[in-house]
Structure formats: structure tokens, C-alpha cells
Amino acid sequence: MPRITFVDFSGTERTVEAKAGSTVMEAAMQNGVPGIDAECGGGCACATCHVYVEEEWREIVGPTQPMEEDMLDFASDVRANSRLSCQIEVRPELDGLVVHTPARQG
Numbered sequence: 001m002p003r004i005t006f007v008d009f010s011g012t013e014r015t016v017e018a019k020a021g022s023t024v025m026e027a028a029m030q031n032g033v034p035g036i037d038a039e040c041g042g043g044c045a046c047a048t049c050h051v052y053v054e055e056e057w058r059e060i061v062g063p064t065q066p067m068e069e070d071m072l073d074f075a076s077d078v079r080a081n082s083r084l085s086c087q088i089e090v091r092p093e094l095d096g097l098v099v100h101t102p103a104r105q106g
Contacts, residue, residue: 002095006033006051009103018090024099025049025085035101042086044068047075048106049085051099061088061097077102 001017004027008014018027028036028049037048044067053061058081064072068087072078085099 002090002092002097004090004094005096005098006035007098007100008035009101018094020090020092022090023086024051024088024090024097027090028085033101035105036085037105038086039106040086044071044084044086046106047071047073047084050075050078050102050105051083051085051088052079052102053081053083053088054098054100055081057094057097057099060093074106075102076104076106 003015004018005013005015014033016027016031025038025042029038039048040046068084072082
């Protein structure tokens with residue numbers, strides 16, 4: 001299973017195993033990763049699963065889609081590498097992915 005590392009705003013790292021076909025948000029929720037609220041449950045209807053994808057992973061993760069871009073307007077401290085973790089599908093090539101959670105969601 002692919003491994004994903006979540007780094008919170010204070011620098012604490014948590015590495016979890018994620019099932020291919022799930023989302024980064026689901027992996028966080030199933031493993032109790034703090035900093036991912038996921039209020040809409042993954043429906044791309046809020047911005048409470050906002051993460052920053054490390055630069056070296058951005059191309060592999062892929063670009064945002066229009067609906068996700070619209071929802072990111074509601075996120076705090078949006079950056080060029082901002083993504084909604086509910087929109088990142090876990091694939092084998094994402095093994096080792098590192099994402100950072102913001103100081104606050106929404």
C-alpha cells in the first residue's frame with residue numbers, strides 16, 4: 001500500500017498506509033491524522049481537507065480541476081501547491097507522498 005506522510009504546521013510527521021483507489025483525505029480520516037476536518041466527507045463541497053503538496057510531488061499528483069479550484073477560494077492561506085485532499089486519488093505512484101496541513105482549515 002502507498003505510504004503518505006502528513007506534516008502538521010508545527011512540523012510533526014505522521015506516515016500512514018493508504019489503500020489505492022481511496023483519497024488522501026480518506027487515508028487521513030481512517031488514521032486519525034489531525035488537521036484534516038473533512039466536514040463534507042469528501043464531496044468537494046468545503047475546503048476543510050486543504051493540504052499543501054510538497055513541490056517534488058506536484059506534477060505526479062496532478063493539477064486541480066475547476067470544481068476544486070472554486071472550493072479552494074474558501075480555504076485559508078491558499079498557495080500554488082494547495083490541494084483538497086479529497087480530490088487526490090491514492091495511486092501506487094504516490095507512494096512516499098508528503099503533504100502539509102495548514103494551521104487552520106476553512
